[in-house]
Amino acid sequence: MPDPVVLLDRVSRTFAGTTPVHALRHVDFRLEAGEYVSVVGPSGSGKSTLLHVLGLLDEPTDGLYFLDGINVALINxxxxxxxxxDRIGFVFQDFHLLRHRTVTENVLTALLYNRFPRRERHGAAVEALERVGLGHRMDQTTDKLSGGERQRVAIARAIVSRPSLLLADEPTGNLDTATSESVLEVFDDLRSDGLTLVVVTHDETVSAHAARHVRMVDGFLSETTSGRGTR
Amino acid sequence: MTLLGQPPPSVVRPHLAFRDLVAESVTSLLARPGRSLLTILGTVLGIGAIVATLGLSKTAGNQIVTRFDALAATSVTVTQRNEFGWFGPSQQTVNLIPWDAEDRIKRLNGVLAAGIKSNVSADGQLTRSVPINDPLAQTEFAINLVAVSPGLFDIAQAELRSGRFFDEGHSLRADPVAVIGRSAAQRLNLDRVDHQPAIFVGDVTLIVIGIIEEVAREPSLLDAVVIPNGTARKLFDLNGIDEVQIRTEIGAAQLIGSQAATALYPNEPNRLRVAVPPDPRAVKGAVEEDVNALFLVLGGVSLLIGAIGIANVTLVSVLERVGEIGLRRSVGAARRHIAAQFLVESAAMGFIGGIVGASGGVLVVVAVSATRTWTPVLDPWIPLGAPALGIVVGLLAGLYPALKASRLEPVEALRAGL
Incomplete structure (x- = not known):
């Protein structure tokens, strides 16, 4: 049996201060390859911290985190x-695209730092953009795109390096309903291609696209339905 | 998978190819060309000022040397040392320079021409051209009376308007003849000499045999009545020589200067004062040092301002691009990649500033040289070194902003920046 993509073993994250903030409390979480999970919960419940820990942007203060079977506490x-x-793609609420740069250049940013073969870069970017339905926008600068198109560029950037795990933080938070739908369709496509997805959201419609739902409250994680095996 | 989970060899360390680093940095700069250009302005001015300074001082230094070469660098003057305080040379009680000074000097190898010159004291007597008193016009003037040997006309490169110079014969016979300068002739109302006009210095009558139109040296001759030595000694009691003037071959001035005093007064040569032109190499060095010291300080100050400008804008740009920094960290950029990008960006701005500044500086040197008809001179290392200096300035300026950028925590950066 292959390693789970994510295995959290009693992970805690406490922010020190005069009144310490317990953003994650003893979280156990297992995520198999190909799962599509939504994380919901009120603001301040630890959703974003969970995402940052999963994305190696933040480190647990306690507990173990295995990504693709690698204990991330043991590596520098x-x-x-x-x-x-190499293995994680991020999609942010506010896109984080480089302005004044073309769509393709933005996607290529994700291939700069991970020894991706130079000759295959452009082809990979084109492929990723075509997958999010932006094959016709490749040479535009991002300032000229609509919100939905921008988020799809961000998704293309997140998947171009073929990561194990795609993490999305309120991906439709800045979009209206119609454009949200186009982004969510892309997620559905990626999911059916076997990508592992974690989407943090407070929007029920977004959450409904996921097969599995977890809820964060006060740093505790709980499964609301187990979507394992359902599509 | 074990519970401890050893990192498999498939963990790749983050890496950024130098080519990609440069490409990313340059693209970032080009994305906002206006701002980048404004940023490098300070560096352009600073390096331009330094290049122009070095070039102009070198050019001017060479030019000054050329002028000395043309005229003054071949002139040697021998005068009698003043031994008893402040006396005019013509009141010297003892005459050390012999009357045959011209011949003695001409025997030295390297001498092209030699002549002697003395101011003749006419006891304040005025000079007039006609023996009549016209009450309406000024007819008497205080005109300098100068005694010279014929060689001095050669030295001064005097050109006649009409008539002739006097020669050794006039001097030996003490003929009452005079050659007068252009200005003196105008004042005395003389225009031509073919009718042998007479002038009167006090009660001495002199026949004018030539009028000097132009001189290259000794411009005082143009407003003087010039008479032969012998004439001055007989008619005006001239008892000593003021100065011996020597024109040498180019490059021989220093040598002649060391020999002239001995040739003129072998007993005690150091009682004569020999004025030689300054050593050309010394002049060049001195001029360059003077000009350089001042303007290099100015250039350095503008360069410092330029560096502060780059540092400032890079710092602002770090703050503006917090989101981009967070994004790059999230796609796998290590801290050193962030620092490297900002360093390369500021170094690139310095480099461009250096190139543009050096070009501007060279243009200034050429333009100034063109208006002065100088030959522009520039050390070859200057246009090559300027971009290097620009890079150094850019790197130094980018150091702090780059460190600041690399220290940002990715989570904070992603949250703060848009």
Whole structure:
């Protein structure tokens, strides 16, 4: 049996301060390859912290995290960064695209730091953009795109390096209903291609696209339905 | 998978090819060309000022040397040392320079021409051209009376308007003849000499045999009545020589300067004062140092301002691009890649500033040289070194912003920046 993509073993994340904030409390979480999970919960419940820990942007203060079977506490900062660039794709609420740069250049950013073969870069970018339905926009600068198109560029950037895990933080938070739908359709496509997806959201319609739902409250994680095996 | 989970060899360390680093940095700069250009302006001015300074001082230094070469660098003057305080040379009680000074000097190898010159004291007597008193016009003037040997006309490269110079014969016979300068002739109302006009210095009558139109040296001759030595000694009691003037071959001035005093007064040569032109190499060095010191400081100050400008804008740009920094970290950029990108960007701005500044500086040197008809001179290392200096300035300026950028925590950066 292959390693799960994510295995959290009693993971805690506490932010020190005069009143310490317990963003994650003893979270156990297992994510198999190909799962599509939504994380819901009120703001301040630890959703974003969970996502940052999963994305190796933040480290647990306690507990163990295995990504693709690798104990990330045992590798150094540079290796964690390498792992992040190699195996994780991020989609942010506010896109984080480079302005004044073309769509293709933005997607190529994700291939700069992970030894992706130079000759295959452009082809991979084109392929990723075609998958999100932006094959016709490749040479535009991102300032000229609509919100939905921008988020699809961000998704193309997140998947171009063929990561093990795609993490999306409120991916439709800045989009209206119609464009949200186009983004969610892309997620559905990616899911059916076997990509592992974690989407943090407070929007029920977004959450409904996922097969499995977890809920964060006060740093505790709980499964609301187990979508394992259902599509 | 074991519970401890050893990192498999498939963990790749983050890496950024130098080519990609440069491409990313340059693209970032080109994305906002206006701002990048404004940023490098300070560096352009600083390096331009330094290049122009070095070039102009070199050019001017060479030019000054050329002028000395043309005229002054071949002139040697021997005068009698003042031994008893402040006396005019013509009141010297003892005459050390012999009357045959011209011949003695001409025997030295390297001498092209030699002549002697003395101011003749006419006891304040005025000079007039006609023996009549016209009450309406000024007819008497205080005109300098100068005694020279014929060689001095050669030294001064005097050109006649009409008539002739006097020669050794006039001097030996003490003929009452004079050659007068252009200005003196105008004042005395003389225009031509074919009718042998007479002038009167006090009660001495002199026949004008030539009028000097132009001289290259000794411009005082143009407003003087010039008479032969012998005439001055007989009619005006001239008892000593003021100065011996020597024109040498180019490059021989230093040598002649060391021999002239001995040739003129072998007993005690150091009682004569020999003025030789300054050593050309010394002049060049001194001029360059003077000009350089001042303007290099100015150039350095503008370069410092330029560096602060780059540092400032790079710092602002780091703050503006917090989101981009977070994004790059999230796609696998290590801290050193972030630092490297900002360093390369500021170094590139310095480099461009260096190139543009050096070009501007060279243009200034050429333009100034063109208006002065100088030959522009520039050390070859200047246009090559300027971009290197620009890179150094850019790197130094980018150091702090780059460190600041690399220290940003990715989570904070992603949250803060848009």
């Amino acid at each position: 900062d540079a290796e964690r960064t390498g792992l992040r660039g």
